[in-house]
Amino acid sequence: xxxxxxxxxxxxxxxxxxxxxxxxxxxxxxxxxxxxxxxxxxxxxxxxxxxxxxxxxxxxxxxxxxxxxxxxxxxxxxxxxxxxxxxxxxxxxxxxxxxxxxxxxxxxxxxxxxxxxxxxxxxxxxxxxxxxxxxxxxxxxxxxxxxxxxxxxxxxxxxxxxxxxxxxxxxxxxxxxxxxxxxxxxxxxxxxxxxxxxxxxxxxxxxxxxxxxxxxxxxxxxxxxxxxxxxxxxxxxxxxxxxxxxxxxxxxxxxxxxxxxxxxxxxxxxxxxxxxxxxxxxxxxxxxxxxxxxxx
Ligand SMILES: [Zn+2]
Numbered sequence: 001x002x003x004x005x006x007x008x009x010x011x012x013x014x015x016x017x018x019x020x021x022x023x024x025x026x027x028x029x030x031x032x033x034x035x036x037x038x039x040x041x042x043x044x045x046x047x048x049x050x051x052x053x054x055x056x057x058x059x060x061x062x063x064x065x066x067x068x069x070x071x072x073x074x075x076x077x078x079x080x081x082x083x084x085x086x087x088x089x090x091x092x093x094x095x096x097x098x099x100x101x102x103x104x105x106x107x108x109x110x111x112x113x114x115x116x117x118x119x120x121x122x123x124x125x126x127x128x129x130x131x132x133x134x135x136x137x138x139x140x141x142x143x144x145x146x147x148x149x150x151x152x153x154x155x156x157x158x159x160x161x162x163x164x165x166x167x168x169x170x171x172x173x174x175x176x177x178x179x180x181x182x183x184x185x186x187x188x189x190x191x192x193x194x195x196x197x198x199x200x201x202x203x204x205x206x207x208x209x210x211x212x213x214x215x216x217x218x219x220x221x222x223x224x225x226x227x228x229x230x231x232x233x234x235x236x237x238x239x240x241x242x243x244x245x246x247x248x249x250x251x252x253x254x255x256x257x258x259x260x261x262x263x264x265x266x267x268x269x270x271x272x273x274x275x276x277x278x279x280x281x282x283x284x285x286x287x288x289x290x291x292x293x294x295x296x
Contacts, residue, residue, distance in 0.1 A: 026067025085247035
């Protein structure tokens with residue numbers, strides 16, 4: 001067996017600069033190549049993106065030599081996980097109360113609403129939460145203690161943002177859950193000062209806000225990097241660092257994040273395209289095809 005050129009290129013790029021030069025063969029062990037556990041996760045992520053497969057955690061744990069990875073490549077693997085998403089085929093619209101049926105928004109006296117910030121009916125903003133100037137929030141949301149929503153943030157309805165989550169500008173769709181300590185940043189080139197050496201002002205940088213799709217959950221302590229899009233009903237595991245787009249209904253974990261499975265609207269992990277808890281059914285489709293062009 002010979003190693004594919006793409007695989008050897010990926011490994012060569014990941015090897016530490018201090019590693020001894022060596023010829024890459026199927027028998028080359030990951031240890032000999034100087035790849036530590038974090039490098040192996042990076043290797044798996046790059047391998048998945050290049051070959052369009054998801055490496056099960058068990059297969060990654062059992063991969064000790066480059067040949068082990070090469071043997072995972074299926075000849076017909078052409079669709080990467082990032083190009084596929086799940087679509088619910090029997091979702092029913094959920095009735096919501098009309099805004100006029102909801103009570104007025106509650107804002108705790110210690111919370112801080114900036115100039116022009118708007119909070120919809122039925123929403124509750126708890127202790128020491130801070131909403132920057134112009135932030136707009138829909139109805140029936142809950143923001144826990146110490147939540148920060150930066151300038152330009154838009155929040156839909158029925159969104160729950162738990163204690164100390166920090167959102168420096170983002171578009172948060174309906175029914176999203178941000179668990180405690182989530183961090184969403186929007187500056188792709190953060191610097192304290194300009195090249196002239198003076199402190200940066202608002203006009204010195206171009207914000208790149210994150211989008212979190214309807215019904216998605218971001219686990220505690222996860223970090224979302226600028227400009228990425230989280231698909232509807234996706235689930236980001238606690239502590240993940242998400243550095244690229246996540247498809248709808250995807251389950252991702254790790255730093256940098258990896259696509260490790262699919263989840264139902266109810267939050268249950270999907271073994272196939274039917275949920276074993278709630279019975280919801282799904283179709284897989286490629287993102288660059290019309291919605292009617294399903295591949296499964
Ligand atoms: Zn379900």
